[in-house]
Each structure stands twice: as C-alpha cells, then as structure tokens.
Amino acid sequence: MVRQQSTPTYIKNTILYAIAIFIAVIIYYIETQVPPSIALGGVYCLVILYSWILPGKNISIYTGFFCTVLIILAMINKSESIPQGGLVGLNTFISIIVVWICVTLVSAAKSGYAGMERVMLSLEDKVWERTNALNKSRKGLEISEKAYKYLYENSNEMHASVDFDDNHILRCNDTLCKKLGYSKEELLDQPVELLYHSSCIEVFEKSLLNFKTEGHIKNVELQLRTKTGDKIEVILNVTSVKSKEGKITNCRFSWTDITELKRLNIERIAYAQRLEIKNKELEQFTFIASHDLQEPLRTVTSFSEILSNEYFDKFDQTGKDSINFILEATGRMQNLVKGLLDYSRLGKDANKEKIDFNEILSNLKKDLSLKIIETDTEFEYKKLPENFMGYKSELIQLFLNLIINSMKFRVKDRVAKIKISSTVNDAELLFCVEDNGIGISKNHQDKIFKIFKRIYSRKKYEGTGIGLAHCQKIVDLHGGKIWVESELGMGSKFYFTLKN
DSSP states (O other): OOOOOHHHHHHHHHHHHHHHHHHHHHHHHHHHHHHOOOOOOOHHHHHHHHHHHHSSHHHHHHHHHHHHHHHHHHHHTTTTGGGHHHHHHHHHHHHHHHHHHHHHHHHHHHHHHHHHHHHHHHHHHHHHHHHHHHHHHHHHHHHHHHHHHHHHHOOSSSEEEETTTBEEEEEEOOHHHHHOOHHHHHHSSGGGGGGGGGGGGGHHHHHHHHHHSSSEEEEEEEEETTSSSEEEEEEEEEEEOOOOTTTEEEEEEEEEEEEHHHHHHHHHHHHHHEEEHHHHHHHHHHHHHHHHHHHHHHHHHHHHHHHHHHSGGGSOHHHHHHHHHHHHHHHHHHHHHHHHHHHTTTTTTTEEEOHHHHHHHHHHHTTTHHHHHHEEEEEOOOOOOSOOOEOOOHHHHHHHHHHHHHHHOOTSSSOOOEEEEEETTTTTEEEEEEOOOOOOGGGGGTTOOOOOTTTTTTTTTTSOHHHHHHHHHHHHHTOOEEEEEEETTOOEOOOOOEEE
C-alpha cells in the first residue's frame, strides 16, 4: 500500500510549483516589453532547471512545456522585429528545446532508476525470503536427521543398514550390538548372514531373493544368533534406499525381538491344552457321576413314593414330614443331575445348521403359553435374524433359560414384560433379553454365570443354579460373550453375542 502524502508537504510542493510558473510568467511579461534585441530565453532554461529539482517526476516536463509555449508566444509578439532579433530568439528557442529534452531524458532516467531500484529491492526481498526459507528447511532437515539418528540409536528394535550389492553391514544401532553381544567394530563391514542362526539361513536367502524383485521384506519370522550361540526369535522387515537415479543403494534391516512373546505364547498354548484336557476329564466325570447317580436316585424316589402312597396314613406327623422331605430332596437331586448331564452334553456331537430365530421364539412362545398366562407375562420380540449357522438345540436352550429366568424373578403385583431384540454388528449378532423384574445388584452381576452360583435362597426362588451357566457355555460355543446390565427393582437386560 502506498502511503498518502501529508498535507504540509503537499502545500509546500504546490507553493514551489506556483513559484516556478510565476517566474516563467514574469519573464514572459518582461520579454514582451524589452526590445527584440534582448532575449531572455536563457532565463527560461533556468526555470526549467529549477523545476527539475522539485519533487515529482513529471513537474519538469510540464514546466518545460509551459516555458516553450511562453517563448513561442513572445516570439510571435515580436514578429515585426524578427529581422533584428530573430536569430537571437531562434537560438534561445532551440536552447530551451534542448534543455527541455535533456531535462525530460534526465527525468525519465530518474524515474527509470527509481523503478529499477524498486525492482532490485523487490528482488532482494525475494532473495532474502528464499534464503530464509532455505535456512529454515536446512534447520528442519538437521533437526529431522538428529531425531532420526536418536530414534535409530535408541530404538528398542534392532536396526542395520546393509549394502545392496554385497550384503555387508554399513551401519547398526546399539540395540543390535547389545542383543547379540557384539561391538559395532565387530559387526561393521561383515556379511549380514553372520547375524542369523544356521537353522534359518535358507529362509533368509529365500527372503533376499524375493527382496531383489519386490523391493521389501515384510514380517518374516527368523532367528538371530548371539555371539555366544544363543537363539533370538525375531520378525524381520527390510526396506530399500534408492539413489536419485532410482537405483537401490542399500537396505534398512529391522528386527523385532519376539523371544519373550513366543515363550508366553507357547506357555499359553500348553496351558490351553492342559485346560482342555482337564475340562474333558471334568465333563467325563460329570457325565459318569450324573449317570451313575440316576439309578440310586430312581430307587430312592420309587420307594419314597410307595411309602407315601400306601403307608402315609400309618406314619405319625414326624414320619409324614420325613417322607415329604425325602420326596422333595430326591426331586431336587434329580433336577440337579439332569442339569449336570445337560451341561456336560452341550456341544457334543452337534452340527451347525441354518437358524431362524423368529421360528425359535415363535415355538417357545407356544410351548410357554400356559406359563405366560399363569405369570401374567407380556412376551414380545422384534424381527430377528433368519440366516444364522449355529447349534439349534443349544440356542433353543439359551433363549428358554433366559425367558424362564425373567419369569421366575418377576415383581409380584406387576405385569411382567419380556422384550427380545437383536442387531448385527461386524459379522456378529447382538441380542438383548430385557425384563422389568426384581433386578440384580452390582456386586452379583459378575457371579451369576458361574455354575451352582445362587443369589437367593432355595426357599425364596427355586432352581439348581445351573441355568445361567448353561447360557454362558452355549454363548462360548458360538464364540460370543454374555453379560447383564441391571439395577435392583428396575429390571435386567441380558446381552449376548453370537458369531457364525
């Protein structure tokens, strides 16, 4: 933005311009009064020169033009005396024209120099800006290089730069030296094959062949050899470094130590195998024990029923109470044994099949119709998935247990409401079984899915404590999770996921 001229400066320049014009007019007047032999044209030259030193690049041109007009007018007025003073007037006129031209040229040169000066200043500014930007870029590169060098040397991963042509180590970080037990002097200019355990040399050479064509190596599991001969499990990644011409000059090797991770993974696999064996043994024991218990239970139940039916009236009150207690206890025991057998059989010799959950819920609603009426329950479900591959019998048992559970733990004098809904999330199904029952306290919510875990006494709510454990196992069979969100007196929401 050009800064506007201040008022005092403007007035000063105007006065100077007026003086120049005034002098030119005075000279013109005097010249018209003096004899033709007297020529004052030279004075006009002085006026022009005076105007040239005034501020403003065009004032000299305007003043010179004005003086030229005046001398022409003066010569016209003296035209009668041209024979006496014509030569002098002509010489004066030519002098003024020459001075005007010179002043004009000087003014133009002055303006050109000023313009050139502005261009030069602009170029200097641009050069300075570019230099400053280059300096900042250079400083940024230096900072980046220092940061990279710091990360390279202090990384937890092992790094090395390797010559592309002869596979010799050009550079390596301290982590690689510490892990393998070498000094940098011992590793530099050595073939990179020196680092690898003999058991994986073949795999490494094959990876190098792939690198020649693909330009990188990604996530190859190998073994490095320490100076003492120990093995280190690693994941190898290699990237190429190219010249300006696009030729690969060296390679950046990066090894991630996974020794501890593999050890933990081996332990985890071994533990999982032991756990699987124990579970099979437990399931087998549960099945055998439950099966073997059925026969004596049936015997006790049969004789108890005979005593109750044929000899009940012959007992006193204590005998009658005893008979009733035996019948109740054997009944609970039979239910428990049946629950254990069902639990041990879950997922056994079962094949996945196409499941329509709408069909399952429709059939359950019919089967439980009397129970629904008896408990005054409102049971509804929204549109559910129709094409799921799963274990049908187990899934029927899952929904049945959750629905029965909601009916059992309803609030008296309140219409029981059960709603079932589902959504599809990331290749898995999410179900919600919601009720308005008595709810579950926070400190019990992580315990209810454990086998034989009861929250309430048997006198208050009947049950074996296996139902929700069944649900947990069925969900596990389908690769899902089950949990509950609940507040006392506000009902419960049982969520579970299923994967195909």
